[in-house]
Amino acid sequence: MTKLLGYGFWNGVARLILRNRLFILFLVAGFTVFLGTQWKYMRFTYTEANLLPDDHEVNLEYNKFLDQFGEEGNLIVFGIKDSTLFTPEVLNKWNALSDTINSFDAVALSVSLKDLKLLEKQEEPKRFEMVPFVEGSVNTKVQAEALKKKLFKDLPFYEGLIYNKETGTIRSAVYLKKDIVNTAARRDFIVEDLIPLIDQFEEETDITVHTSGMPYIRTLNSATIISEIGWFVGGALLVTSLIFFFFFRSYRATFISMITVVIGVMWAFGFLGLLGYEITVLTALIPPLIIVIGIPNCIFLINKYQQEYKNHGNKIKALQRVITKVGNATLMTNITTASGFATFILTQSSLLKEFGIVASINILAIFLLSLLIIPIIYSYMSPPKERHLKHLGKTWIEGFVNWIERMVRDRRITIYISTVILLIASMIGIYQIKVSGSLIEDMPKKTTFYKDIKFFESEFDGIMPLEVLIDTKRPKGVMKLPTLKRMDELATTISETPELSKPISIVNLVKYGKQAFYNGDPQYYQLPTSNERNFILPYAQSFSNEAGLLDSYIDSTGQYARMTTFMQDIGTDRMEIVEDNLYNKISILFPEDKFDVTLTGKALVFQKGTNYLINNLIISLSLAILLISIFMAFMFRSFKMILVSLIPNLLPLLITAGLMGFLGVPIKPSTILVFSIAFGISVDDTIHFLAKYRQELKSSGWKIKRSVYASVKEAGVSMFYTSIVLFFGFSVFMISSFGGTVALGGLVSVTLIFAMLSNLLLLPSLLLSLERNIANKEDFKKPAIQILDEVEDEEVLAELDKE
Numbered sequence: 001m002t003k004l005l006g007y008g009f010w011n012g013v014a015r016l017i018l019r020n021r022l023f024i025l026f027l028v029a030g031f032t033v034f035l036g037t038q039w040k041y042m043r044f045t046y047t048e049a050n051l052l053p054d055d056h057e058v059n060l061e062y063n064k065f066l067d068q069f070g071e072e073g074n075l076i077v078f079g080i081k082d083s084t085l086f087t088p089e090v091l092n093k094w095n096a097l098s099d100t101i102n103s104f105d106a107v108a109l110s111v112s113l114k115d116l117k118l119l120e121k122q123e124e125p126k127r128f129e130m131v132p133f134v135e136g137s138v139n140t141k142v143q144a145e146a147l148k149k150k151l152f153k154d155l156p157f158y159e160g161l162i163y164n165k166e167t168g169t170i171r172s173a174v175y176l177k178k179d180i181v182n183t184a185a186r187r188d189f190i191v192e193d194l195i196p197l198i199d200q201f202e203e204e205t206d207i208t209v210h211t212s213g214m215p216y217i218r219t220l221n222s223a224t225i226i227s228e229i230g231w232f233v234g235g236a237l238l239v240t241s242l243i244f245f246f247f248f249r250s251y252r253a254t255f256i257s258m259i260t261v262v263i264g265v266m267w268a269f270g271f272l273g274l275l276g277y278e279i280t281v282l283t284a285l286i287p288p289l290i291i292v293i294g295i296p297n298c299i300f301l302i303n304k305y306q307q308e309y310k311n312h313g314n315k316i317k318a319l320q321r322v323i324t325k326v327g328n329a330t331l332m333t334n335i336t337t338a339s340g341f342a343t344f345i346l347t348q349s350s351l352l353k354e355f356g357i358v359a360s361i362n363i364l365a366i367f368l369l370s371l372l373i374i375p376i377i378y379s380y381m382s383p384p385k386e387r388h389l390k391h392l393g394k395t396w397i398e399g400f401v402n403w404i405e406r407m408v409r410d411r412r413i414t415i416y417i418s419t420v421i422l423l424i425a426s427m428i429g430i431y432q433i434k435v436s437g438s439l440i441e442d443m444p445k446k447t448t449f450y451k452d453i454k455f456f457e458s459e460f461d462g463i464m465p466l467e468v469l470i471d472t473k474r475p476k477g478v479m480k481l482p483t484l485k486r487m488d489e490l491a492t493t494i495s496e497t498p499e500l501s502k503p504i505s506i507v508n509l510v511k512y513g514k515q516a517f518y519n520g521d522p523q524y525y526q527l528p529t530s531n532e533r534n535f536i537l538p539y540a541q542s543f544s545n546e547a548g549l550l551d552s553y554i555d556s557t558g559q560y561a562r563m564t565t566f567m568q569d570i571g572t573d574r575m576e577i578v579e580d581n582l583y584n585k586i587s588i589l590f591p592e593d594k595f596d597v598t599l600t601g602k603a604l605v606f607q608k609g610t611n612y613l614i615n616n617l618i619i620s621l622s623l624a625i626l627l628i629s630i631f632m633a634f635m636f637r638s639f640k641m642i643l644v645s646l647i648p649n650l651l652p653l654l655i656t657a658g659l660m661g662f663l664g665v666p667i668k669p670s671t672i673l674v675f676s677i678a679f680g681i682s683v684d685d686t687i688h689f690l691a692k693y694r695q696e697l698k699s700s701g702w703k704i705k706r707s708v709y710a711s712v713k714e715a716g717v718s719m720f721y722t723s724i725v726l727f728f729g730f731s732v733f734m735i736s737s738f739g740g741t742v743a744l745g746g747l748v749s750v751t752l753i754f755a756m757l758s759n760l761l762l763l764p765s766l767l768l769s770l771e772r773n774i775a776n777k778e779d780f781k782k783p784a785i786q787i788l789d790e791v792e793d794e795e796v797l798a799e800l801d802k803e
Contacts, residue, residue: 014323014375018316021376028372032263035270042273044222051609053348058608062600065469068560069552070178072465073214073602074108076190078198079171079456082207086144090205092137097201098172106180106189112172113147116158119516128516156525157512160460160502169459175552176215190219210452212463214602217440220449225284228736232288233265235732240295243725248302252381257298260373264290264366271358271365281442281738282355282673290362292729293337293681296722297370300326300688303718305375306384315383319375327371329691333684334367339627340680344673346623349613401716404760405709412765419762422655429658435572435614436666440464444737453569461501462566464603468494468503468582469562471596476558481533484510486589487563488527493585494565499578503565506553571666572607579604613672624676625650644770645686648763652754653679656747665743674747681726681748682755689715689759693767708764716760723756 017024052059065072084090091113098112116133133151138144151158152165163170180186194216198209237258245254265287277283304326308318341363344356407415443450456463470487472478484507491503511525517536518524528536553562570578579599590597629642653675665671692715696707730752733745 010324010327011320013327013371014320017323017372017375018319018379021379024372025376028263028369032266032270035267035274038270038273040273041276042269043276043278044226051349051351052605052612054350056348056608056612058600058605061469061598062602062605065467065562065598065600068469068555069562071181072467072564073218074176074178074181075465076174076176076194076211076213076216077171077456077460077463078112078174079169079210079212079452079459080207081167081169081210081455081459083168084205084207085170086148088138088140088144090207091144091147093201093205095134095137097197100197101172101174101194104189104193106176106185106193107174108177109175110172111162111174113151113162113170115172116151116155116162118155118520119512121516121519128513154520154522156522157508157515161504164459167459171456171460174213181215186215187219187222190216191223210455212449212452212456214463214465217443217449217453217463220447221443224444224447224737225279225281228738228741229279229284229287231735232285232732233291235735236288236291236729237261239728239732240291240725243728244295244299247299247721247724250384253302256374256377257295257302259377260298260369261291261294261366263373264294264362264369267365267369268358268362271361275354275358277354277358280351280355281741282351283358285733285741285744286355286359286362288729288732289359290366292726292732293334293363294366294370295725295729296684297330297334297367298374299721299725300330300718301370301374303721305378309384313383316379319379322375323371329688330367330371333687334363336627336683336687337680338363340624340676340678340683343621343623343627343676346619347613349609352613397717397720400720401713404716405712407761408708408712408764408768412769415761415765419651422658423651426654426658429661430654432661433657434664434666435610436668440569441666441668442738442740445739446737456566457568460566462499462568464567464569465601466500466565466567466599466604467562467601468565469560469598469600470590472559472561473594473596474559478506478554478558478561481527481530483561484527486595487561490582490585490589491563493582494563497578497581499568499570499574501566503563504553505563506561507563509553567603572610575604575607610668614667621653621675621679624679641690644766645683645690645763647766648758649679649682649686649755651758651762652682652751655754656751659750660747665747668740671740671743671747674744674751678748678751678755682752682759685719685723685756685759686763688719689763705768708767712760712764719756719760723752726752 080094082090085094095112095114098110098114101107102110102115114134117130118133119128120131121127122129133155134147138147151163152168159165161173176186176189180189194211198211201207202209240261241254241258244257245251248254268287268290272279272283272286301322305318305322308321309315312318338360341356341359344352345360347353347356440450440453443453453463468490470478470483472480472483477483487505487507491505491507494500494503507527511527513536514528514532515522515525517528517532553564554560567575567578582599586597625646629646633639633642656674656678659665660667660671689711693707693711696710697704700706700710727749730745730749734742734749736742736745
């Protein structure tokens with residue numbers, strides 16, 4: 001390994017790059033064009049993230065439900081809370097809107113005031129006949145008021161589905177065809193047809209229409225994700241280029257770096273298309289991540305080039321040394337960063353696995369691009385002028401580094417006390433962290449569609465479907481009266497749960513049938529008795545053939561039944577209590593030997609996915625620590641150094657976790673990512689510092705204090721530069737309208753600043769305090785990988801100079 005990645009290997013790399021400059025540039029351009037052709041295969045997600053493994057029990061139950069009843073998230077609702085609705089002009093426009101919506105091919109079923117059907121009993125022959133609730137247009141205020149009175153007084157079947165009796169809110173329900181719910185056709189219908197119609201109605205009537213439902217939420221949420229990709233990429237480029245220029249004060253250095261990361265972004269999109277992965281709220285972060293992570297590579301390479309040129313004034317020698325002396329260290333830091341992301345590959349969640357694969361591939365790709373493009377472009381340019389090198393002697397940077405050195409030399413006790421205080425405070429904060437499995441918590445709070453979600457939560461107790469799948473274990477078992485009574489009792493329990501809405505099931509339809517049998521008297525809206533069932537059955541049979549509603553709540557065999565309720569946006573802890581209460585009731589009502597009853601639905605799957613991720617957080621973080629420890633072992637061949645290097649990088653993670661507790665930032669899918677990402681990146685500083693430290697030990701004759709202070713002075717500047725770029729780069733994510741992305745950006749930024757201070761203050765302090773126990777010749781005698789070395793290959797330099 002020493003020979004493989006040692007000085008001789010990197011000399012060969014330098015020779016290969018600088019001798020074949022045009023060929024390499026054409027190769028990079030060709031591969032970029034190829035990946036550009038893969039952009040057309042990029043797909044945007046049309047559904048929520050499924051965080052669970054495909055073979056997880058909760059996923060299997062959900063798929064069983066889909067097999068019986070198809071996609072459950074096909075409902076769009078429109079709500080109006082305005083007293084002027086029941087006036088002839090407005091009511092006719094509302095009904096016309098429903099007619100127009102119902103005429104689209106994408107719509108399977110519409111349930112609005114215009115679509116409501118009344119059950120009327122007919123004697124010859126015995127049957128239920130469905131008649132329109134609204135016939136023709138409404139011409140007078142008296143007609144409108146009569147309809148309102150009949151709806152609220154005589155039709156309990158539609159309560160909770162069409163109207164809220166207490167507040168007078170009216171809503172319409174539109175069921176999309178299930179085969180388009182997770183396709184681009186759904187987006188086209190909502191964006192191009194539905195929204196313009198609603199806007200037109202609002203403009204004509206001056207009434208606000210609240211629109212929601214999972215297809216609608218998914219569409220607008222996806223549109224927001226897509227629009228933010230451009231903002232992220234543009235913001236990351238702007239921020240990093242400004243900071244880069246501030247540090248280097250060089251237009252050409254900034255321009256070269258931007259070219260490099262822009263090609264990296266093009267590759268990132270290309271890999272997404274090539275692998276056929278969807279662009280989700282996670283994979284949308286990868287292009288700006290490549291910019292943020294790629295710029296530090298550029299900083300290290302360009303800074304080293306300018307330092308070398310300032311020392312001896314030989315451009316080719318400087319470029320050769322950049323590759324041979326910085327290439328290995330940059331490779332190792334990129335590998336550790338990629339490892340932080342790659343741990344997600346080992347999870348069973350396809351969403352996280354895809355994110356980990358694409359992120360780790362592109363991190364290594366941006367390293368390769370930096371190593372190839374920067375030396376080659378500089379080889380064609382004139383040598384740096386004096387103004388390009390001024391930043392190397394900035395007094396304010398020297399002042400910062402001198403402060404670090406003074407703290408390490410004179411205030412180590414203060415550093416240790418501060419560390420202990422931060423650690424204790426962090427542990428207190430960690431115990432205050434809450435868990436959130438909310439499906440909508442990370443959605444943009446300022447958008448109209450989020451406010452509409454809250455509207456329907458207050459008016460109809462929620463919008464996210466929670467399904468109860470009942471398997472009676474026998475054909476036609478659902479329509480047995482004892483089964484219906486069990487379902488009715490469970491429906492009562494659900495209705496009495498504050499977080500859940502009144503459920504919809506075949507029970508509602510059977511009750512309505514009894515009411516119709518008794519000439520529409522609402523006091524008979526209840527399940528029939530055994531005797532009544534015999535009288536009502538002839539009427540009900542004719543009704544079931546015409547209604548077209550039974551298919552949604554009973555399967556074709558009559559063995560499976562479905563109860564649909566809607567849940568509010570509640571946390572994981574509260575949902576677990578609700579779930580336990582329902583299962584306790586289910587165990588009493590539905591004996592396991594006769595029934596198989598499960599709770600499912602997309603919202604519940606998402607919450608279970610959050611718990612799954614939390615349970616795997618320790619595993620993924622432990623894997624990241626293990627992988628990075630292995631790299632450290634290869635590099636330094638010292639178990640003691642592994643322990644010393646891990647402490648300054650684990651401390652920032654604990655501090656961040658503590659801050660989450662104090663600031664009320666919950667553990668959720670987006671914030672779980674923070675720890676593995678931040679750890680993989682923060683270890684880069686440790687590698688650079690220890691690499692320089694080992695080099696100084698060797699050149700100083702193993703004089704520890706001199707080596708530590710020299711390492712602080714030289715490595716501190718680059719560590720400061722890269723940390724500031726990373727801080728502001730990740731801060732770009734805070735412009736997002738998604739709460740999870742904001743939290744991810746803010747927490748990673750804070751963690752990396754703490755990591756920089758920890759590596760510049762705590763790490764050298766530990767090296768000095770433990771000097772008798774570590775850093776002897778045996779610990780650093782023969783590293784497996786030569787990261788930095790002062791040896792020069794004069795023969796190679798001579799060959800390069802000739803060129």
